[in-house]
Amino acid sequence: MCNHFSFLDGFLAFHLCNRVMWGPNSMKRLYIMSLKKQMQKNKWLRYCGSFSIDPGKRSIRESFEYAAEILREPGNLLLFYPQGQLESNHIRRIQFEDGLNEIMALTHGKCQLIWSSNIFEYFESSKPSVYFDMLDCGTGEDFVFESVKQKINAHHKNALDKHVRFTREKEVA
Template sequence: MIRDRPIKQLKWFFTHIVEKAVLRRFAKISFLDNPVIDPEQACLVLMNHYSFNDGAILHRLNRLILRKQFRVMVVEDQLKAFIPLRYVGCFSVKKASREVIESLNYAAELLKAPGNMLGIYPQGEVYSQHLERIHFENGLSVILKRTSNIPFQVIFGVTLLDYLDSFKPHARVYLQQYTGERDLAKMESAYNEFYTTCKAKQRNLHNPPGRVLTEKQ
């Protein structure tokens, strides 16, 4: 396991140089329906994973809205490819290895501190944002069991892109606080219900004619 080792100077560099450099590829980034954040509880943020831009978007979400200590679980091969991320707050997880339990236990410990935000991409890998459903890998269930008696907020995030009348994409990050039971299957079901609602809102941008919208909406 590669642990995070935040360094103040590099955190400044990531915020003012790297984050801006990555997100300048977007025409705009909007955070929608921002939840009220409890300063007395840590935040677990679950988001779809559609590209390597996700980390910078999550960093901006935390910096502007959540305002917690930035901690993110990253697949080990991805973290090794850009090792400076560990100095911003990223730590690794390696599936199908002995180290995976160490990573999951460490993630659970982070949720005990009210000042932390723990970002997890429950799909585990990068997938197309055009999928009809988002699956949750089983590792999240271990974290939920380890924190069954710990109060923390769960925030769902769904990032969707459209270009419409711009040369650059507009990223809309839909947010929702989850207050249901901390059960993997129930959380996956609730996330996908939210995901479906977000995609319906996205399809309705610029008021398309009704005949091109599916009956599911």
């Protein structure tokens, strides 16, 4: 899972997986859950392991079941954007849709949950720096949706604090 801030997120995730998770006795195949409207606009996505999800439609259940089937197979990796829409990579709080909870309820296995806060920053350079801050969120066996959301949001905020220069803001109650 990672924050969803650009069309390039899939390429960034592939790069990260290739560097960190690819190799003997590890990841076999990468799948990407993409919005149906993106799949219709970019037909080539289906050749890269993408499958569609259409929020608000009955077919969403089939997409969740397929995602769970992927995760039950050791060595498969599913790229999933839990906020379900594009947002700035500088947002302070990731707003989760219920998809992750639905998928994990169907998985029934030991799949590993990993989050990556992917942050672009230019500072004084004309080329951006990309920071990948990964977090082990446990397995499907010990999955508690609210707890995972809290861990990810705390991690994402720390990643932003570490990699982005902000004028310090006063905390609002």
